[in-house]
Each structure stands twice: as structure tokens, then as C-alpha cells.
Amino acid sequence: MEPRILQIALDTPLDMLFDYRWRNEPGAALPMVGQIVLVPFGRRTVAGVIVAIQAQSDLPDDKLKDVIAIRQQVPPLGAEWLDLCRFAADYYQRPLGEVALPSLPKNLRALTSVALNSALKKQAKIAPLHDPVPVAMPLLNSEQQIAVDTIAGASGFAPILLHGVTGSGKTEVYLQTAAHILARDDGAAAQVLILIPEINLTPQLEASVRQRFPGVAVVSLHSGLAEGERMRNWLAAHTGQARIVLGTRLAVLSSLPHLKMIVIDEEHDPSYKQQEGLRYSARDLAVWRAHQLGIPVVLGSATPSLETWQHAQSGRYRKLVLRQRAVADAVLPKVGLIDMERDKGGGGLTSTLAAALRLRLERGEQSLLFLNRRGYAPVLSCDACGWISNCTRCTAMMVLHKPEHRLRCHHCSLELRIPRSCPTCGNVDLQPLGRGTQRIEEHVQAQFPEARILRIDADSTRRKGSAQAAFDSVHGGDVDILIGTQMVSKGHDFKNLTLVGILNPDTALFSHDYRASERLFAQLMQVAGRAGRAAQKTDGNPGQVLIQTRYPQHPLFAALGAYDYDGFANALLEERQQAAMPPFIYQALLRAEAKELETALQFLQQAAECLNAPDITIHDPIPMTMVRVANQERAQLLIECVSRPALQAFLKQWLPALRQMKSRVKWSVEVDPVDI
Missing domain, CATH: 3.30.70.260 (ACT domain)
Known part of the structure; x- marks a missing residue:
């Protein structure tokens, strides 16, 4: 039998496919499109994906190299997955190999098959496959039930915006819709993909899904997994064993041969856009993938992106609205503005906010202070000569991290010891300017020494598992005052949290970024939604949100206080259209x-x-x-x-x-x- 020519995609910046020769041996299985192979490339051996098989090559025979090995243990990647990679490569202007190969687990691309064989042996331990009918289904309100019936009853490609206020039970809609799809007679091998914006939201959602679907294989896919675990989970998804796949933006490129529904939770979140290498939007690829497969895709958010909102307004997407909170008697928190020109306070807290914190402590309720700036202070300065802690490698300030006795650049990761004196004039009285979460934590501890205070940000949760342990302590009632960045602003259901204090949101009001107001509104509404999610207290006091600002008359705060996303988004869309900005260009x-x-x-x-x-x-x-x-x-x-x-x-x-x-x-x- 004549040798076969395999066209192979490799992870290289060269925008081309590479021809290799496969010499057939008697009794050996023939190569198939979608299989992983090992091939020589220059002086290295690298992994690739077969994307075509042909009888001849345009290259002379003496220029062709032989394939070293084929990963026969793994079923070939499907034609639909290859089409997804081709579309992403074509749209984002990258070589096919730079899309396909990095989306695969590293152990699958390794030069030895030891890790692969180990993962295949352990794959059966992920979960047994039983009846996918869920248990203990909570009762839905009328709006939720309409949403479930609409999504589950959709046929063909159906892009649906699920626009629900914070705490409206969007997750419950996702789960009950997934239950319908998994239980269908024609969906015996159906798979559901649920995308979430951040890794720290995965454990809470995964626990809820596993509890709801005890007989269904559920896996997570994200960059925080150990390579062995990621390999096992990817194989479970690829072989169809995993019926529900949870993941961050990385998961949109996973192989799911029986995919029947995609959910994009918090679809507005900028984390869905990759900022290095292949700069893809997981949200946009998910919508394209649903169109490719002819399945429903649900985009859920309390504050949809303007792109999605414009699609819904024009009729391209169907819009379903959840106007009320899912928990009976739970109401949206009241939003109050604190004018910092009148109530200056001290240590970053106005007297009004400090009094509200004291009241919650006396009631045994939890409070959240939100400041989207980690570290102790944004800059260290010298009053004598004007020196400031500039990064020597970036046009940025080095942030003071007082507990670690370090100055850190959050852009290039340069770290320096805090100088004992000014490097320019020798002055020993160096002062921090501005406030980060560490400095707020220090002040709150001094003002409320009896309170149990916890800070959650990228610095306090560096160890694996530390973020989940911190959130568990909040859910368990072991924290009185939580101080955090955007990590705490979405997805977490704190039952006893009744007060949210928002510190220093003003910088985003005057940003050069035309998306700044859209992002600020979404961020503030998300973090405000952490308050008052349980039933209203018997004393009639619902959740409360207090925003410290020097611009209380700004229209953004007026829209936020009225929970008027519709009016705010429509006004922004009109501005964008007049200025010829996305989504109109x-x-x-x-x-x-x-x-x-x-x-x-x-x-x-x-x-x-x-x-x-x-x-x-x-x-x-x-x-x-x-x-x-x-x-x-x-x-x-x-x-x-x-x-x-x-x-x-x-x-x-x-x-x-x-x-x-x-x-x-x-x-x-x-x-x-x-x-x-």
C-alpha cells in the first residue's frame, strides 16, 4: 500500500499546514482526521493534529518526513471541533495550529504517553453514568418557569438573553433547563456546557450541580487545574462520558461531541476575552458554536454587554426577563449615595458608612466593603522632594504591599523592598498615597477591634484552595466584615450579608476608555446584588448599598439607584451610535x-x-x-x-x-x- 500524506496543524506562528508521510505497516490501523500525532519539526519532536489525508503532496518525496507516532488511545477529534478551530483561526487571524493545539491538555501533547495512559486508567473514576433525572427540584416562580420552558423548548439555533436582576435565580433556570435536555429520550448522550467568568466561581457552582445531578458525570475545565486532573476531565468531555462541563473561557474550545446547550453566565464579563496569544472572545465563539450545531445558547446577566443588548433590542436574540428575586420576600437592596465632600470621615470610611457597619455588627449581620484596588496603597511618596515609587521597567507606579514589606509592579511583577529612606533626598518620612484593600483592612480592624474581618483579593488567595476556604468561612458565618476586590462581586450568594459599602468608584467616571462607564455600572450592580439576597428581615430593613462618591449627581449613580439598566444601556447605545463606536462599527x-x-x-x-x-x-x-x-x-x-x-x-x-x-x-x- 502506498504511503499516505497527512496534512498536520502545528503550534507555530507560520500560517500553513505541514505535510508528513505515514508509512502503513501490515495490520496497523490507518490514520484518521482529528488524531493527535508526534512529528519531527526542525530539531524537535512536537505534537500536531491531522486535519486532512491525501494521496500526494506538492513537496518532493525527499523533502517529506515521516510521522513518528499516532495517539491511537484517544478517539479522533471530531469534524465539528475542527470546524470551530478553523473558524476561530480565520476570524481572529491566527494559524490553525495556534488555535487547536493550545486548547488541548499539555499531557496529551507530551512526547511520552505515560501521563495519557494514566489518565485513561483513572477516567472511569470521574463518575458512574446513571439516570440523568435530577432530584429535589425547587419550585420556580412564573418568570423562571417561562424561561425554562422557552429554552428547553427551543429548536435549532436559539440565542437567548436571560436578563435577570441579581439574585433572580438565573442559575436555577440553567440547571432545570439542563435537566430537561439531559432527560430527553433523544438526548441519551447529551452534553451541556456552562461557562463562568472566573475560576473562583467554579467550586460553588460545581457543588450545586453535583448535588442536583448525583448520577451524572460532571467535570470542570480551567487553567487552575493540575495537568493530570485537566487531562482526565478533558478526556471525559471528549469521549462523551462527562454530561455537564463547567469551565472558564478555555472550555469553549474543548471537544464536546454531543453538545446540546451552551450557557454563558455573566456574559458581560471582560474575563471572557483572552488577552494573550489567540485573543478570542469565548462568548462570541460560544454563540458561533451554537449556530454551527443548531442548539440553544443562553447568555445570562443582570447587566448585559452592549453588544448583546443591541442584538436583543434588534430581535436577533430573544430576551427573557427575570424582574424579581428568586427567594420569597427578598428585595433588591436600597442604594444610597454618600457625598464625600460633606462627609469626609477618616481612613477611607465616611462616618455614615462606619455607622452602618456598626449597626450590622450589633445585629449579627455581615457587611461587605468593596474596593477594586489591591495592595496597601497605590504609591509610596516623599513629601520633601516629590519622589514617588515609579516602576523602573514600566510607565506605572509600584504598589505598596505593607504586610509583605514590598513594592510591587502589577504589570511586570517587579518586586523591591520598601526603602528605609527616599532614594533621591534621603528623607526617612515616606508616606503612602491612596488606599488599597490592605490599608482599608488595617483601618477597619482599628475601628472595629471586636469584628471578625476577612480580606479576599489576589494577594490573600495565592495558595491553591485558599479562595474557596475564604468563601466557605463567609458562607459559614465566621466573618463579620468582608473586604474584597472584584473577586467577591459576582456569583456568591451570601445569605446573611445585608450591607455593601462601595469605596472610590469615581476614577472610572472619567476614564479615557469609552467602555469604562459600561463596566463600572455592571461592576457596581453586581457587587450591590450581594446584599439582601435572603428573605427580608422582620424589622422591615432590606439590604442596603452605600456608595462613597464625590459626584453624587452623576447620572450613572441615578440609574444604579433605580436599577434602570434598560434606560442606562439604551442611552449608552445612542451615544455609541452617534460616535460611530462598537457595536455599530x-x-x-x-x-x-x-x-x-x-x-x-x-x-x-x-x-x-x-x-x-x-x-x-x-x-x-x-x-x-x-x-x-x-x-x-x-x-x-x-x-x-x-x-x-x-x-x-x-x-x-x-x-x-x-x-x-x-x-x-x-x-x-x-x-x-x-x-x-
Whole structure:
């Protein structure tokens, strides 16, 4: 039998497929599209995916290399998964191998099969497959029941926005809809994918799902898993053993051969956009995947992204609304504004907020102080000469972390000891400016020494499992005052939490980022929704949200106080349309990095001039907001078009021209950028 030519996708920056020869041996299984292979590449042995098999190659025979091995133990990746990878590669302008290979577990791509064989042996321990009918189904209110019936009854591709206030029971809608899909006679092998924005939300959701579906194999997929566990969970999903898959944005590219529904919880969250390598949107890929498979996709949020909201307003997505909280007698918390020009207080807390904290302590209720700035203070300064703790490698300040006696750059991770005196003038009286969560924690401990205080942020939860242990202590009632960043703002159901204090939200009101107000509104509404989720107290005191601000008359706070997302979002959409901004225009961003800023700007200028297109707007190259990171100077070039197909057509001609430009500049293109 003649040798077969395998076209293989490899994880390389080269936008091409590679031909390899497979020499058939008597009795050996023939290669199949979708199988993982090991091949020689230069002086290395690397893993690849077979994407086509043909009789001949355009290369001469003496240029072809032989495949080293095929991972016969693993069923081939399906045609639908390969189509998903092809679409992502085509839309985000990346080689197919850079999409397909990194989405696979590292142990599957390893040069030896020891880890793979071990995972295959342990795979049966994930869970036995029994009757998928759930147990102990809570009663739904009328709005929830309509949502479940609508989603479960949808046929074909059905994009649905589930717009529910915080605490309205969106998760219960997801679970009961999943139960209907898994229990169908024609869904004996059905799979459901539930995407969540952050890893720390996984344990709570996974526990709820396992409790609800005791006989169903449930797995999680995210970057926080050990490689062996990720391998076992991925195999369970790939073979169809896992019926419910929970995961962060990484999971949208997992192999799910029997996928029947996708859920994107908190669909507005910016965490769904990958910011390195393949800069994909997991939300957008999930919608495309649902369209590809002809299945429903549910986008759930109390504060939908403007892109999703615009689709719902135009009728492209169906909108289902949950206006009331799921728990009987639970009401949305009252929002109050504290004018910091009148009530200055001290230590970051106004007297009004301090009094509210005292009242909750006396009642035995929990409080949350939200400040989206970790560390002790944003900067350390010298009053004598004006020195401030600038990062030597970035155009950023080094943040003071007092408990660790360190200055840290949150962009390049540079760490220095806190200087004993000013490096410029020798003054020993260095002062912190501003407040982070550590400094607020210190002040609250001094003001309420009897309170049990816990801080949850990226610094306090570095150890594996520490975040879940911290949240368990809050749920268990072992915490009186919780201080946290965005980690605590969504997904957590704190039954005894009745007060949320929001500190220093004003910086986002005047940001250069046109998305800042949209993100701030979503963040504040999410964190406000942590309060008052249980039934209303007998004394008639519902949950309360107090926002400290110097701009109490700002319209954003008025909309937040009225829980008027509809009016706020519609006003923003009108502004975006008038200003020709997304979602009414389509963008791509070319970023360049070099040792010298002028070098990066020159490259971008050449890129702007190398191809003319009448329907494309190419803006002038400019330095990025944070120009220098890790000693690399950065600049960007924005490309816009009113037509998405026209922009894609331009990029397909433009990028090959950029690759031919001789330059030492490191560059990348992001389609649909979220940070400009």
C-alpha cells in the first residue's frame, strides 16, 4: 500500500499546514482526521493534529518526513471541533495550529504517553453514568418557569438573553433547563456546557450541580487545574462520558461531541476575552458554536454587554426577563449615595458608612466593603522632594504591599523592598498615597477591634484552595466584615450579608476608555446584588448599598439607584451610535513593541501605508496608554470599518504584507479589541 500524506496543524506562528508521510505497516490501523500525532519539526519532536489525508503532496518525496507516532488511545477529534478551530483561526487571524493545539491538555501533547495512559486508567473514576433525572427540584416562580420552558423548548439555533436582576435565580433556570435536555429520550448522550467568568466561581457552582445531578458525570475545565486532573476531565468531555462541563473561557474550545446547550453566565464579563496569544472572545465563539450545531445558547446577566443588548433590542436574540428575586420576600437592596465632600470621615470610611457597619455588627449581620484596588496603597511618596515609587521597567507606579514589606509592579511583577529612606533626598518620612484593600483592612480592624474581618483579593488567595476556604468561612458565618476586590462581586450568594459599602468608584467616571462607564455600572450592580439576597428581615430593613462618591449627581449613580439598566444601556447605545463606536462599527488593533518607541511607531506607520482600502479607516499610530511594560515600548494602530466582512477581507490581505516587512518589532493583531 502506498504511503499516505497527512496534512498536520502545528503550534507555530507560520500560517500553513505541514505535510508528513505515514508509512502503513501490515495490520496497523490507518490514520484518521482529528488524531493527535508526534512529528519531527526542525530539531524537535512536537505534537500536531491531522486535519486532512491525501494521496500526494506538492513537496518532493525527499523533502517529506515521516510521522513518528499516532495517539491511537484517544478517539479522533471530531469534524465539528475542527470546524470551530478553523473558524476561530480565520476570524481572529491566527494559524490553525495556534488555535487547536493550545486548547488541548499539555499531557496529551507530551512526547511520552505515560501521563495519557494514566489518565485513561483513572477516567472511569470521574463518575458512574446513571439516570440523568435530577432530584429535589425547587419550585420556580412564573418568570423562571417561562424561561425554562422557552429554552428547553427551543429548536435549532436559539440565542437567548436571560436578563435577570441579581439574585433572580438565573442559575436555577440553567440547571432545570439542563435537566430537561439531559432527560430527553433523544438526548441519551447529551452534553451541556456552562461557562463562568472566573475560576473562583467554579467550586460553588460545581457543588450545586453535583448535588442536583448525583448520577451524572460532571467535570470542570480551567487553567487552575493540575495537568493530570485537566487531562482526565478533558478526556471525559471528549469521549462523551462527562454530561455537564463547567469551565472558564478555555472550555469553549474543548471537544464536546454531543453538545446540546451552551450557557454563558455573566456574559458581560471582560474575563471572557483572552488577552494573550489567540485573543478570542469565548462568548462570541460560544454563540458561533451554537449556530454551527443548531442548539440553544443562553447568555445570562443582570447587566448585559452592549453588544448583546443591541442584538436583543434588534430581535436577533430573544430576551427573557427575570424582574424579581428568586427567594420569597427578598428585595433588591436600597442604594444610597454618600457625598464625600460633606462627609469626609477618616481612613477611607465616611462616618455614615462606619455607622452602618456598626449597626450590622450589633445585629449579627455581615457587611461587605468593596474596593477594586489591591495592595496597601497605590504609591509610596516623599513629601520633601516629590519622589514617588515609579516602576523602573514600566510607565506605572509600584504598589505598596505593607504586610509583605514590598513594592510591587502589577504589570511586570517587579518586586523591591520598601526603602528605609527616599532614594533621591534621603528623607526617612515616606508616606503612602491612596488606599488599597490592605490599608482599608488595617483601618477597619482599628475601628472595629471586636469584628471578625476577612480580606479576599489576589494577594490573600495565592495558595491553591485558599479562595474557596475564604468563601466557605463567609458562607459559614465566621466573618463579620468582608473586604474584597472584584473577586467577591459576582456569583456568591451570601445569605446573611445585608450591607455593601462601595469605596472610590469615581476614577472610572472619567476614564479615557469609552467602555469604562459600561463596566463600572455592571461592576457596581453586581457587587450591590450581594446584599439582601435572603428573605427580608422582620424589622422591615432590606439590604442596603452605600456608595462613597464625590459626584453624587452623576447620572450613572441615578440609574444604579433605580436599577434602570434598560434606560442606562439604551442611552449608552445612542451615544455609541452617534460616535460611530462598537457595536455599530467593527475594529481591529495592531500593537507593536520595541526597545525604542520611535521604532514601534515607524513600523506602524509603514503598516498603515502598505495597503490601500477605500472602505477601511486607518487611524494614526499612537503610543499606548501604558507606553512601557517590562522595558518594552508599546504603540498601537486602530483599524475600523462599518462592515465586518469588509474588515475581515482587508485583514486577510494586510497581514501577509505585514509578515513580509523586515522589522525587529514584535507585533500582534487583535480583532474586536476590548481595551484601546
